[in-house]
Amino acid sequence: MPSDAPLYRAAFRLVLSRMDPEQAHRLAVSGLRVAHRLGLGAVLQRLTRPQESLRTRALGIDWPSPFGLAAGFDKSATAVLPLACLGFGHIEVGTVTAQPQPGNPAPRLFRLVQDQALINRMGFNNDGAAAVRRRLERTAARIAKLRERGAHAPVVGVNIGKTKVVPLEGAVEDYLLSASTLAPVADYLVVNVSSPNTPGLRQLQEIEGLRPLLRAVGEEADAAAGRHVPLLVKIAPDLADDDVDAVAELVTELGLDGVIATNTTISRERLRSEASVVEAAGAGGLSGPVLAERSRQVLTRLRAGLGDSAAIISVGGVITADDVSERLRLGADLVQGYTGFIYQGPLWVRRINRELARRRPAAVRG
Numbered sequence: 001m002p003s004d005a006p007l008y009r010a011a012f013r014l015v016l017s018r019m020d021p022e023q024a025h026r027l028a029v030s031g032l033r034v035a036h037r038l039g040l041g042a043v044l045q046r047l048t049r050p051q052e053s054l055r056t057r058a059l060g061i062d063w064p065s066p067f068g069l070a071a072g073f074d075k076s077a078t079a080v081l082p083l084a085c086l087g088f089g090h091i092e093v094g095t096v097t098a099q100p101q102p103g104n105p106a107p108r109l110f111r112l113v114q115d116q117a118l119i120n121r122m123g124f125n126n127d128g129a130a131a132v133r134r135r136l137e138r139t140a141a142r143i144a145k146l147r148e149r150g151a152h153a154p155v156v157g158v159n160i161g162k163t164k165v166v167p168l169e170g171a172v173e174d175y176l177l178s179a180s181t182l183a184p185v186a187d188y189l190v191v192n193v194s195s196p197n198t199p200g201l202r203q204l205q206e207i208e209g210l211r212p213l214l215r216a217v218g219e220e221a222d223a224a225a226g227r228h229v230p231l232l233v234k235i236a237p238d239l240a241d242d243d244v245d246a247v248a249e250l251v252t253e254l255g256l257d258g259v260i261a262t263n264t265t266i267s268r269e270r271l272r273s274e275a276s277v278v279e280a281a282g283a284g285g286l287s288g289p290v291l292a293e294r295s296r297q298v299l300t301r302l303r304a305g306l307g308d309s310a311a312i313i314s315v316g317g318v319i320t321a322d323d324v325s326e327r328l329r330l331g332a333d334l335v336q337g338y339t340g341f342i343y344q345g346p347l348w349v350r351r352i353n354r355e356l357a358r359r360r361p362a363a364v365r366g
């Protein structure tokens with residue numbers, strides 16, 4: 001991407017890339033929170049606010065931009081408003097589990113700089129559903145005020161997953177606890193069954209298990225919130241084509257609101273990084289541009305299977321405004337990114353929004 005952020009690239013090369021990736025992440029988030037607390041939020045907002053022409057209607061919600069931040073960056077909702085100040089149309093919080101948990105032992109996040117990729121085996125480190133709910137209640141009050149003032153206010157989604165210590169047989173109950181706790185503070189809810197870092201989780205993608213899980217979570221979420229909370233399921237890029245088709249059929253059968261495709265991959269194909277670097281990182285989910293091709297294939301297949309009956313949020317290897325436009329053309333309603341943010345820096349989303357706005361209306365559905 002022709003970057004207009006040489007400062008960030010220099011900072012990345014000289015400072016951030018030499019730090020442990022997780023420490024760099026914490027430093028970046030703290031910096032953003034401090035800037036926000038010091039009152040720089042309003043200034044940033046003015047600089048980064050998505051253009052009016054980017055407004056998008058999907059899932060019965062108005063989105064300030066079709067482009068948002070994927071799950072995993074703000075797992076416990078500690079930085080929703082500071083992140084919103086960068087111009088994301090939505091922030092997907094999580095993955096949140098019913099019980100707080102520390103995640104896997106560090107190191108658990110690795111950069112493959114040559115591929116602009118990441119490998120992570122974080123393992124759903126998060127503060128648990130109750131703490132995240134309290135934070136999101138406070139955030140919601142502040143977002144409501146932003147809306148009243150006509151300032152940029154993001155859509156906030158919540159992504160839920162299974163607590164590690166809960167056995168697979170208890171998964172439905174565990175998801176239900178998260179759903180009832182978090183649906184009241186979520187604009188939309190995501191059932192994550194596709195992380196490679198919680199043992200057994202991806203078995204829940206099998207249709208016979210997925211059907212009762214999604215049905216039960218949908219009912220629980222709506223009952224707890226007293227309104228319909230759009231429900232999506234997030235799937236892995238490693239599903240076979242037939243399994244992607246089966247997910248589309250299930251989504252149609254259940255009248256589910258949508259699908260998020262895709263999570264990280266366990267594949268290590270097509271990497272340019274040296275094999276020793278890849279091996280040293282070890283197990284985990286791979287993200288970044290190497291994921292793009294499979295993510296596009298899954299999107300195209302899902303759209304063919306779903307027709308217009310459900311929304312698709314496309315994610316995986318999205319780096320440029322061209323990538324966003326392409327996903328929208330292939331049938332996505334909304335698009336997300338994560339790894340691009342790490343390599344492109346805080347002005348990344350602003351650049352994407354500006355470029356998308358230049359092309360609107362051709363680029364954006366809705």
Ligand SMILES: Cc1cc2nc3c(=O)[nH]c(=O)nc-3n(C[C@H](O)[C@H](O)[C@H](O)COP(=O)(O)O)c2cc1C
Pocket residue numbers: 070071072073075094095109118120122124159192195234262263264286287288289291315316317318336337338339340
């Ligand atoms: C460090 C890291 C942590 C992640 N954590 C989660 C998570 O908790 N839940 C989830 O659904 N996806 C998680 N993801 C996956 C992203 O949301 C996204 O689906 C994936 O990285 C592909 O997009 P990208 O290529 O733009 O990064 C994580 C990704 C990364 C890199």
